Amino acid sequence: MVRFLVLYEMPEDPAAFDKHYDEIHVPLVKKLPGLARYTVSRNIVSLGGRKYYLVAELDWETRQDMQAAFGSQTGQKAAADVSRFAPGDKSHSFIFEVAEV
Amino acid sequence: MVRFLVLYEMPEDPAAFDKHYDEIHVPLVKKLPGLARYTVSRNIVSLGGRKYYLVAELDWETRQDMQAAFGSQTGQKAAADVSRFAPGDKSHSFIFEVAEV
Numbered sequence: 001m002v003r004f005l006v007l008y009e010m011p012e013d014p015a016a017f018d019k020h021y022d023e024i025h026v027p028l029v030k031k032l033p034g035l036a037r038y039t040v041s042r043n044i045v046s047l048g049g050r051k052y053y054l055v056a057e058l059d060w061e062t063r064q065d066m067q068a069a070f071g072s073q074t075g076q077k078a079a080a081d082v083s084r085f086a087p088g089d090k091s092h093s094f095i096f097e098v099a100e101v
Numbered sequence: 102m103v104r105f106l107v108l109y110e111m112p113e114d115p116a117a118f119d120k121h122y123d124e125i126h127v128p129l130v131k132k133l134p135g136l137a138r139y140t141v142s143r144n145i146v147s148l149g150g151r152k153y154y155l156v157a158e159l160d161w162e163t164r165q166d167m168q169a170a171f172g173s174q175t176g177q178k179a180a181a182d183v184s185r186f187a188p189g190d191k192s193h194s195f196i197f198e199v200a201e202v
Contacts, residue, residue: 039202091149094153
């Protein structure tokens with residue numbers, strides 16, 4: 001499983017962020033080809049210094065599947081959409097393989 | 102599902118970090134009561150500015166299960182162990198419920 005993890009910092013306007021995220025971004029992401037699992041978490045408790053408002057996890061079976069999704073028209077739309085509700089460096093994204101131990 | 106997400110920054114000595122993590126920390130964590138799933142990821146690709154060396158995810162069915170595990174003797178040992186391979190503010194931990202959308 002390959003995961004795309006996105007950590008969103010606290011938005012200026014949480015209500016506007018939530019509205020855009022839930023009504024526009026989620027439906028877009030759910031159209032990504034091959035997406036195996038998509039979770040969205042709020043109410044993040046931080047045990048260290050860094051605080052985040054929302055954590056999204058998008059899983060694909062393989063890295064090739066993820067790359068195909070990112071390269072698709074929906075992938076490009078979803079990436080462009082992020083700048084509309086989380087401008088600048090307010091989101092932090094990571095890709096890694098998920099290995100159970 | 103409730104997740105404990107830990108992001109470890111790049112260690113001073115990656116080989117020593119890996120040895121301690123794999124040989125001491127993983128066996129400790131795996132003994133945590135009620136742990137439903139434990140994944141460890143390396144080779145983290147960062148698409149933004151923040152870089153991490155290792156991502157660990159520990160899942161429990163409920164928040165109560167997680168709290169019981171953290172309060173157990175193994176939980177206290179595992180927490181204390183972190184300071185031995187990731188001192189100071191080199192790790193960032195978050196707790197949140199995982200909701201599929």
